[in-house]
Amino acid sequence: MAERAVARVVAVPSTPRGQRTRQRILDAAERVFGELGYHQAGIVEITQQAGVALGTFYLYFPDKRAAFEDLVHALNRRLRTEIATAIAGVEDRVEREIVGFETFFHFVDRHRNLYQVIRQAASVDPELVRWHYETLAKGYVSGLRAAQAKGEIAADLDPTTTAYALMGMAESLGMRWMLWDRRFPSAGARRTLRAFLERALRPPKRTAAP
Amino acid sequence: MAERAVARVVAVPSTPRGQRTRQRILDAAERVFGELGYHQAGIVEITQQAGVALGTFYLYFPDKRAAFEDLVHALNRRLRTEIATAIAGVEDRVEREIVGFETFFHFVDRHRNLYQVIRQAASVDPELVRWHYETLAKGYVSGLRAAQAKGEIAADLDPTTTAYALMGMAESLGMRWMLWDRRFPSAGARRTLRAFLERALRPPKRTAAP
DNA sequence: CTGATATATGAAACAGGCTTCAGGTTTGGC
DNA sequence: GCCAAACCTGAAGCCTGTTTCATATATCAG
Numbered sequence: 001m002a003e004r005a006v007a008r009v010v011a012v013p014s015t016p017r018g019q020r021t022r023q024r025i026l027d028a029a030e031r032v033f034g035e036l037g038y039h040q041a042g043i044v045e046i047t048q049q050a051g052v053a054l055g056t057f058y059l060y061f062p063d064k065r066a067a068f069e070d071l072v073h074a075l076n077r078r079l080r081t082e083i084a085t086a087i088a089g090v091e092d093r094v095e096r097e098i099v100g101f102e103t104f105f106h107f108v109d110r111h112r113n114l115y116q117v118i119r120q121a122a123s124v125d126p127e128l129v130r131w132h133y134e135t136l137a138k139g140y141v142s143g144l145r146a147a148q149a150k151g152e153i154a155a156d157l158d159p160t161t162t163a164y165a166l167m168g169m170a171e172s173l174g175m176r177w178m179l180w181d182r183r184f185p186s187a188g189a190r191r192t193l194r195a196f197l198e199r200a201l202r203p204p205k206r207t208a209a210p
Numbered sequence: 211m212a213e214r215a216v217a218r219v220v221a222v223p224s225t226p227r228g229q230r231t232r233q234r235i236l237d238a239a240e241r242v243f244g245e246l247g248y249h250q251a252g253i254v255e256i257t258q259q260a261g262v263a264l265g266t267f268y269l270y271f272p273d274k275r276a277a278f279e280d281l282v283h284a285l286n287r288r289l290r291t292e293i294a295t296a297i298a299g300v301e302d303r304v305e306r307e308i309v310g311f312e313t314f315f316h317f318v319d320r321h322r323n324l325y326q327v328i329r330q331a332a333s334v335d336p337e338l339v340r341w342h343y344e345t346l347a348k349g350y351v352s353g354l355r356a357a358q359a360k361g362e363i364a365a366d367l368d369p370t371t372t373a374y375a376l377m378g379m380a381e382s383l384g385m386r387w388m389l390w391d392r393r394f395p396s397a398g399a400r401r402t403l404r405a406f407l408e409r410a411l412r413p414p415k416r417t418a419a420p
Numbered sequence: 421c422t423g424a425t426a427t428a429t430g431a432a433a434c435a436g437g438c439t440t441c442a443g444g445t446t447t448g449g450c
Numbered sequence: 451g452c453c454a455a456a457c458c459t460g461a462a463g464c465c466t467g468t469t470t471c472a473t474a475t476a477t478c479a480g
Contacts, residue, residue, distance in 0.1 A: 015477075018427065037333040039249050042467060053429040058469065120333035122326065123247040129329075130390060133382075154409075158402040161383070161395070165406060168382025169375045172343075176374045180340060185371070192368040196375060199364075200410040227447075228457065252437060263459040268439065 013060065022060045024050040026074070029067050034113020038068060038120045068117070068124055075114050076132050080139060082107055093147035097166065097197050104170050105185070108178040116179070137163045154203045162201075169196075223270065232270045234260040236284070239277050244323020248278060248330045279338060282331055285324050286342050290349060292317055303357035307376065307407050314380050315395070318388040326389070347373045364413045372411075379406075 013019045028050035032041045043064060047054050061067040086103040087096045108115045121129045140163035147153040153162075173193065177185050185193070223229045238260035242251045253274060257264050271277040296313040297306040318325045331338045350373035357363040383403065387395050395403070 013427085015426065017477075021427075037336075039333060043469085044467075054468095055430060055470080056428055059427070064468075116332065116336075119329070119339075123249060123330035123333050126247075126326075133386075154405070156401070156405060158398050161399045161402040162406070164382045164386045165379045165403070168378035168380070170378070172374045172378025172381070173371070176343075188368050189371045191366070192371040193375070195364070195366060196372070196410045200406045223457085225447075225456065231457080253439085254437075264438095265440080265460065266458055269457070274438070 018060075021050075021052060021056065025052065025057060025060060026067065026070060030071055030111075030114050030117070033068060033071065033120070034116045037116075038124050065124060068121075069128060071114065071117050072121055072128050072132060075111070075118060076135055078111070079104070079107055080136065084139075093143075093150070093152035094198055094201050096143075096147075097201065098194055101170050101173075101193065101197075105174050105178055108174040109184075112179065115174075119175075133164075133167065136167060140167065151203060153201050157201070166197075228270075231260075231262060231266065235262065235267060235270060236277065236280060240281055240321075240324050240327070243278060243281065243330070244326045247326075248334050275334060278327070278331075278334055281324065281327050282338050282342060285321070285328060286345055288321070288324075289314070289317055290346065294349075303353075303360070303362035304408055304411050306353075306357075307411065308404055311380050311383075311403065311407075315384050315388055318384040319394075322389065325384075329385075343374075343377065346377060350377065361413060363411050367411070376407075 013022050025046065028046045029041075032046045032049060035041075036045070041064075043057050044054060046067075047057050050056075057067075061070070083100050083103050087099050090096045090099050118129070118132060121132070137160065141159045144153060144157075144159040144162055148155050148157075148159070173185070177183065177189070223232050235256065238256045238258075239251075242256045242259060245251075246255070251274075253267050254264060256277075257267050260266075267277075271280070293310050293313050297309050300306045300309050328339070328342060331342070347370065351369045354363060354367075354369040354372055358365050358367075358369070383395070387393065387399070
């Protein structure tokens with residue numbers, strides 16, 4: 001039988017010191033990947049920015065791609081958490097959407113580099129992109145379903161289609177405003193977005209049941 | 211004074227034979243870039259698929275990136291042409307949107323690989339991505355303005371914001387349906403998309419002026 | 421303080437793919 | 451048929467960046 005290749009043990013750091021170092025590398029990787037792009041980014045650059053030696057990188061990640069994947073996972077998690085927190089207190093579902101969009105724009109603004117990372121993932125690992133969007137969509141869809149049950153969103157809309165449509169809108173506008181213009185949307189643009197969502201999502205008016 | 215680096219002359223082929231060869235390389239590049247991603251894709255693979263020798267590539271392109279850029283430009287042009295043609299005969303502007311979306315999905319389906327290329331451009335040259343979307347948006351915006359003038363689209367929507375919102379929707383849904391599911395949207399999904407666009411874009415009903 | 425464990429170092433080995441170039445081959449006008 | 455221009459060839463050079471590893475340092479419980 002073929003000898004099994006022993007996977008290099010990549011430490012999950014067991015001491016605070018190790019965890020700090022790992023995080024420093026990840027932070028630097030976010031910067032470097034975001035600024036230079038996956039392929040321009042070098043381990044040398046990442047470790048230099050992290051203030052550690054080249055070899056240290058390989059203590060925590062089996063290779064370059066692994067660090068990239070970690071970053072995408074972190075991005076996904078943070079994004080979902082932030083949006084969930086932001087909309088938690090909002091009653092009306094259409095209003096929730098609007099708050100969700102705004103939160104997303106803030107996120108892209110604050111994690112500018114991190115968000116570039118996702119757009120690059122297409123040429124690193126397409127499955128990772130899919131995973132990202134499907135994960136986001138999952139939560140989105142169940143939220144929409146719940147809102148439909150309560151009559152807050154038009155009942156005839158297919159939730160999955162709606163979810164992808166909304167995610168696409170958010171991303172496109174986020175790219176335009178936050179990554180290119182580097183500023184938040186004007187009042188007029190905001191009004192348009194709000195009107196767009198209101199009309200598309202809000203159920204046709206009828207006399208409210210008492 | 212420093213000697214000026216002479217830019218290598220990259221032929222615009224002057225004979226039919228040369229043009230064929232150049233096109234063969236471009237076609238192969240579309241396949242290979244699309245399937246493998248920019249960085250996995252090698253000139254060796256591209257030229258092999260094109261049925262030419264390695265060196266031939268450098269007769270027509272100064273380097274790998276140049277071929278990639280050419281591809282993006284071609285994608286952009288083809289896409290705009292196809293959509294323009296498809297919506298040419300359609301009267302109602304909201305209906306035009308729907309036809310435009312359908313055409314886009316067809317395009318993604320037929321040029322599956324070519325379309326992956328754009329998503330990868332983020333890690334090759336961000337400016338190229340921006341160019342692509344801004345070019346598309348430009349035409350979109352003027353179309354929307356015209357429609358607003360004719361009262362076919364709600365007048366209170368900012369055209370630029372609307373254009374980016376719609377492009378984002380199209381791309382997200384196109385990715386989901388054409389690249390992942392590899393099939394055209396179900397009737398239910400189509401209805402949802404139509405309803406979404408109708409409600410968001412169509413001006414509020416009022417008795418039509420005679 | 422001491423040994424055991426975890427972490428860190430960075431020069432050098434290594435790999436893989438881009439690019440060059442010194443010729444060969446094809447084409448088409450005359 | 452002949453020749454000049456255009457086109458094509460592919461082995462080898464080259465360069466850049468990833469990954470390894472033998473060695474050094476830090477931490478901490480006992």
